[in-house]
Every structure is written in C-alpha cells, then in structure tokens.
Amino acid sequence: MLNSLSSAPAVPATSQITFSKAISSTSIKFEWSSVIGADSYILFTFTTLGGQVDGLTPSTTYNCYLYSSNSAGRGAKSSIKTIMTLTVTDSDHSNGPVIRNTSTTSMDISNLEPCSTYTVGVSSVNVFLVPGEPYNVLHKTSSETGAECHSDMLITTWDSALGALSYIVEAQGNTGQIYNCTSSSNSCAVTGVPCGEHLSVWITASNDKCTTNRVLGEVAQTDSARLNWTSSIGVIFYIAVAEDANGNTHSCNSMGTNCLIEGLRCGQNYTASIIGTNLKCNSSASGEVTFMTAPCPPTNIEAFRDCDANHALIVWQNHQPTGLYTATIEEQSGAQLTCTSNTVNNCKIISLPCGKRYNVTVTYSDGNCPSTSTLIKMDSVPCGPENVSASVACVTGELTVTWDISVPAENYTTIISRGMGQPLHCNSSEMQCTMGGLVCGSSYMVVVLSVTGTCFSLPSTEVTVQALPCPPTNVTTVHTCAPDPVPVAWTPSDSAKFYTAVAVSGRGHSSECTTNQTSCSLPGLQCGEVYTVGVSGADDNSPCSPRGLRATTGCGTNSLQAFWNTSLGATSYTATVTGPNGFSKTCSTSDLTCSVSGLLCASQYNVRVTSRDKHCTSSPTQVVMTTGCVYTDFMQFRSVVLDWKICRDTYPLSTSHARAV
Numbered sequence: 001m002l003n004s005l006s007s008a009p010a011v012p013a014t015s016q017i018t019f020s021k022a023i024s025s026t027s028i029k030f031e032w033s034s035v036i037g038a039d040s041y042i043l044f045t046f047t048t049l050g051g052q053v054d055g056l057t058p059s060t061t062y063n064c065y066l067y068s069s070n071s072a073g074r075g076a077k078s079s080i081k082t083i084m085t086l087t088v089t090d091s092d093h094s095n096g097p098v099i100r101n102t103s104t105t106s107m108d109i110s111n112l113e114p115c116s117t118y119t120v121g122v123s124s125v126n127v128f129l130v131p132g133e134p135y136n137v138l139h140k141t142s143s144e145t146g147a148e149c150h151s152d153m154l155i156t157t158w159d160s161a162l163g164a165l166s167y168i169v170e171a172q173g174n175t176g177q178i179y180n181c182t183s184s185s186n187s188c189a190v191t192g193v194p195c196g197e198h199l200s201v202w203i204t205a206s207n208d209k210c211t212t213n214r215v216l217g218e219v220a221q222t223d224s225a226r227l228n229w230t231s232s233i234g235v236i237f238y239i240a241v242a243e244d245a246n247g248n249t250h251s252c253n254s255m256g257t258n259c260l261i262e263g264l265r266c267g268q269n270y271t272a273s274i275i276g277t278n279l280k281c282n283s284s285a286s287g288e289v290t291f292m293t294a295p296c297p298p299t300n301i302e303a304f305r306d307c308d309a310n311h312a313l314i315v316w317q318n319h320q321p322t323g324l325y326t327a328t329i330e331e332q333s334g335a336q337l338t339c340t341s342n343t344v345n346n347c348k349i350i351s352l353p354c355g356k357r358y359n360v361t362v363t364y365s366d367g368n369c370p371s372t373s374t375l376i377k378m379d380s381v382p383c384g385p386e387n388v389s390a391s392v393a394c395v396t397g398e399l400t401v402t403w404d405i406s407v408p409a410e411n412y413t414t415i416i417s418r419g420m421g422q423p424l425h426c427n428s429s430e431m432q433c434t435m436g437g438l439v440c441g442s443s444y445m446v447v448v449l450s451v452t453g454t455c456f457s458l459p460s461t462e463v464t465v466q467a468l469p470c471p472p473t474n475v476t477t478v479h480t481c482a483p484d485p486v487p488v489a490w491t492p493s494d495s496a497k498f499y500t501a502v503a504v505s506g507r508g509h510s511s512e513c514t515t516n517q518t519s520c521s522l523p524g525l526q527c528g529e530v531y532t533v534g535v536s537g538a539d540d541n542s543p544c545s546p547r548g549l550r551a552t553t554g555c556g557t558n559s560l561q562a563f564w565n566t567s568l569g570a571t572s573y574t575a576t577v578t579g580p581n582g583f584s585k586t587c588s589t590s591d592l593t594c595s596v597s598g599l600l601c602a603s604q605y606n607v608r609v610t611s612r613d614k615h616c617t618s619s620p621t622q623v624v625m626t627t628g629c630v631y632t633d634f635m636q637f638r639s640v641v642l643d644w645k646i647c648r649d650t651y652p653l654s655t656s657h658a659r660a661v
Helices: none
Strands: 017-022 028-032 040-042 050-053 061-064 067-070 081-084 117-122 135-140 152-157 166-172 178-183 187-193 200-206 224-228 237-244 249-254 258-262 269-277 289-292 299-306 311-317 324-330 336-341 346-350 357-365 370-372 376-379 389-392 399-402 411-417 424-428 432-435 443-452 463-466 473-477 486-491 498-505 510-515 519-522 531-538 550-553 559-563 572-578 584-589 593-597 604-612 621-626
Touching: 017 081, 028 061, 152 166, 152 200, 166 187, 224 237, 224 269, 237 258, 249 258, 299 357, 299 376, 311 324, 311 357, 324 346, 336 346, 389 463, 399 411, 399 443, 411 432, 424 432, 473 531, 486 498, 486 531, 498 519, 510 519, 550 621, 559 572, 559 604, 572 593, 584 593
Parallel strands: none
Antiparallel strands: 017 028, 028 050, 040 067, 061 081, 117 135, 152 187, 166 178, 166 200, 178 187, 224 258, 237 249, 237 269, 269 289, 299 311, 311 346, 324 336, 324 357, 357 370, 357 376, 389 399, 399 432, 411 424, 411 443, 443 463, 473 486, 486 519, 498 510, 498 531, 550 559, 559 593, 572 584, 572 604, 604 621
C-alpha cells in the first residue's frame, strides 16, 4: 500500500547587503544578494533585490541588516552595514556639495565662493568603496580680490659648501608665509611665491650626519627699475608688475604714484604695467611700457703687473662689442688711475707709483647706464729700500748692509759690485745682510732691491764702501841692543793710511807702535826674549772698535779702571760707565786706560768704550761688571757667627782673626 508523502519548504539562505548609500538627508538606498528559496526580503519588506528606506533623520547613523524570507519563515540575519544620512541642503543645486576622491592625504579644492563658510568632511573608503563616517571641520574663505596675481618663482643660488650633500632653502615673505625647496646642487627654485613679496632667504647645508646653522643669504642686487604713474580715483594702493621675455615677473606695491621694482636681471628687456586695487576689486591693467635694465657688469676681472715696464694690464670677461669700458685702480687715499677700451677686453695703466695696494674695478657703459664689476686687489711694484748703509768689520772683514723696511716687500736682494768680475749677491727677508769674501783694498758699490713675488723694485740709492786695506809686505827689523827701540820697516799697501807694528814675545810681553809712514820703532822690548813682529794697515774710514776691553775694581775705593788694546786708526778713546739710579760718568783719553770713581758697592755697571779719529767714531765695545763690598764694623757677642762678601779682584795677604769678647 502506498501512502502519499508531502514535503515542507526549508527557510531560505542568508542574503547579504551588497550596496548602501545615503542619497539624501532622509533616505538610504540598499542592494543585496539573491538567495534560492526566498520569496521576499525583509529590510522593511521587499521582494526585489534593492530598495530605499525613506523618512529617516538627517545626519544620523543607522545600523542596517537584512532577512530573506519565504513561507517557511525567515533566514538568518545578514551582516550589519553602518551608514549615515546626509545633511540637509537647500534647494539651490548650483551650490550643492563638492565631492572629490583622492588616494593621497591632501587635496586642493578650487572655485570656492569668497567670504563663505564651508563644512569640509573627510571619509575613508573601504574595499567595497563604502565611505565611513566623515570628520568635519569648518573653513572660511577670504574676501574677494579680483587681482590677476600669478605665482612667481624665486631662484636662489649659492657657493657650494665643502662636504655638503644637500641644501635646504627657506624663504619668509613680508606676510610671514614660509616657502622652501631642497636641492643637491648650488641652486634651487622656490615656487608659489605671490607677487609683491619681499623675501628673506636662509640656506642650510647638510650631509648624512650633520646639518649646518642657517645662513642668511644676501639680498639680490642685480638691478632695479622705478615706475611712475598718475593716480586713479578709488584706488587704495597700486601693484606694479614687470615681466621679461621668459614670463618671469617682478613686482612692487605702493600707496603713492611710484615704486621701485628690485631683483631684475641685468641687460634684460621688461614689459611693465600697473594695477590699482581697493582691497575688494582690482582694476584692469594699465597700458604697458617697455624698458631695458642696466647692462651686465664685466666679470672675471684680473690685474697683471709688468714689473720691468712698471705698468698694470687689466683684463675682463663678458665683453660687449659696443659701449665703453673703463678700468679704475684706486689706492687707500682715494687717488685713482684709469684706462679705457671700446674694442678689446683689456687696457693698460702705466707709470704706477711704487708700494701701493689698489682696488681694481671695471665699469661698462652702454651710453645710458654704467655697470661696475666687483673689485679685486692688486699691489704695485714695491718701492726700493731707503737709508741704505754699509760697513766693513775691522776684525773679520765682512760687509754688513742695513736699510729701512720697504712696503710691501717680501724679501730683499743686495748687489755688491767692484766694477769688475761677477758681483756678489746677498738675499734676506730681514732688514740687513752680511757678506764675506771682499777683496782687500777694493772699493765696492752697494744697492738693495725689494722683492714681492717675482717682482723687483727699482734699486736703492747706491752707497760706496771700502774693503779692509791689504796687509803690508816685506816686513823687516833691525837688531839692536837693549834697551834701545827696535826699528821695523815694511812696503806700503794700497789704501792703507796708518800702520801699527806689534811685537809679542813667547812669554806674552808685547810692544807696539803706530805711524802713517812705512817704519816705526818698537819700544821697551825685554832682553833675552824672542819676539814675533807683525804689521797691519788701516784706512781713513771710521776707526775700528777697541778690542780686549776689561775692567777691574778695588775693594773700598768705590772706583773702577778700564783697559783696552789699540784700535787701528784711532787717535783718542771715550769710556762711559752707567749704573743704577741713573749713574753715568765719562772719561776721554788718548791712552789705553781710564778710571771712574763714585761707584756703589755690590752694584752692576756697564762699561762702553769707543775709539775716534779726526772725523768718525767707532761702534762701542762693552763689558758688564759688579762691584764688591768691605765690612768694617763687627758686633761683639759672647757667641758670634761672622759672614762677609768676597771682594772681587782681591787676594789674601794675611789671616785676619775675629775675637768674641
């Protein structure tokens, strides 16, 4: 037996919301997926795969979900979708919301109404392109200005910094607005700078590890132009704009009828116009005028000295085929020398004064405006040394030349010549030079030149100096019996005017005689001694300094006695003794000794002796000595400790005893 069977339907599968969007402040539109077995869908109640829920509250967030349904009942609840209704808007669709999509974190929105308040909301969008709840802020646009101001470009250049990998340029305008750019080279373009800005520019250099301090750049001083106009009714201030052939613009603002546009490039043609504004509206641009800025200045200035010809050659770059170039050299006192050229990029300034430091500039004029280069420094030929003097040392025969310092000399060269053979040269960075090897009996001419780099000065005034006389020859003596003087004779030498014969025994005894003849007699020779006899010659120049100076003092006498040897050519001597408290005494004598009294004990004194002939005085010979003391008063005690100072140049003759009582 067969029984009939009936089956009951199952509840449908779960449907999911696939689209939801707030289409007004009171309505949200939904779409969802179809499922098998569903007769209807319950959001509210729909049998289609989409629907719209109306009557909602504006700007309100709703959590939405869906049931699929048939005769067997409802399916499971779908996933929840959250959506917010729109804000209320007016019926003027021309002012509807502005909706923009972007994948970045910023956006520029243009064409907004002036003097209006906008609500700006930003929502993130998920992978289903469903926006989330927006974050809203209020923004008020500024008042309307009809000025046709275009963004300009600030180009900044600088010298490269050692070790820098990148640079940051920061510019601040007169409104406080900050502009910046980054570069790895030595220039950078800052964009978006409004017209009328006056900018201060800072530059920072950096590498991978360090950043320098900000450096304030110099204000550009390329060129400028002043524009003038007549006033217009209702204008509060004016904007003057100058534009070059490449579209680069420069501007200035003024409440008067003129202003100065700065920062223009040299040698450029510009077109300028004026706009008036009352802060709400701008006038149309005035008629245009054209002008040309001052010519570009000469560059890469160089100055070359011709030491032999004593002139300067001034050379420059950026030479124009027309116009006049003037090179000017100016010393510190303001005195100037110039030369000009209209054909080549150089000119010559002749007859430079020696020893000057000059500022050198080159000015180009096109007939309308002059343009001057940056200055460089140049030294003229050094001046020759002055007050040159030369002397020959009596003992060594060396020549010493001295002179006054010459500016701006770096070194000096002394040329010593006797009119035949090769001259002698002596180089020095000081103000004196010493040279040996002079030929006896010869006369020398001496000049000194200053040297700067490779440039020699004109020679100094020539001075003449005489080398030491050659020694006499053929010296002979005649044996005589003591105590008679021993005659000495010789053959004269060139240039010698005086002769001194000296006899020295093996035991150190000596005798001498001086004459202007070719013979003299040596007195006081001791019997039984063997003497060595020599003769030296002297000229009539300054006498030689005394030799062998020594001084002694006796205890208790407060005096000293100085001794010295004969000086060739001398007829007299002067001894000067100086000491503490301004002490100074002098004695003159033709002998070889001199005494000075009135000295203090235990004090230091300086003894100087010079020799003199009929015309000249020699350089001094000096010695320093200290006087001694003698103690004559003793104190008597039962126990006594005695001390005293040793007296110089004294010797014990007997033993003294002190007795304590």
